[in-house]
Amino acid sequence: MEKTFLMIKPDGVQRNLIGMIVSRFEQKGYKLIASKLMTITEHLAKTHYAEHDGKPFFNDLVSFITSGPVFAMVWEGENVIDMSRKMMGGKTNPQEAEIGTIRGDYGVVMHRNIIHGSDSSESADREINLFFDHAELQQYNKNIDNWLS
């Protein structure tokens, strides 16, 4: 089953948006298979965002993403990579993201856009392996009826 890496950035954690964001993906129908609150080292930040090394915003991006705890997650489900990017807002700049999406509803400026999501299956594999050990990824089935009696 397809997996993606999502991360609530330091602004989303500070603004108490973790529960709402997790809830959106749960309610959509995706399955959380790993998560942790963590502070990213400068080395991990530079590796994660290596594609942007050398761009004018790179140093500010690394400073921001290491400035406080992030909430790192792996989600699983049908077409979860593309669908989670849509649920985030489809655009990097919250000003351009549609209302009804995470960045559109809660973001105001480009450099504080609340959430990261992998942009391809190659990125998802790379980012999941950067942030999680294989043993941290849970395999389980859900059956709500079993838990109501």
Ligand code: RTP
């Ligand atoms: P992310 O990787 O964080 O999920 O965001 P994204 O795919 O939508 O955007 P990306 O192009 O990968 O950029 C990574 C982060 O860098 C900041 N950024 N600033 N022109 C700029 O000032 C600029 N471009 C990108 C954003 O915070 C973006 O999330």
Ligand code: MG
């Ligand atoms: Mg990106």
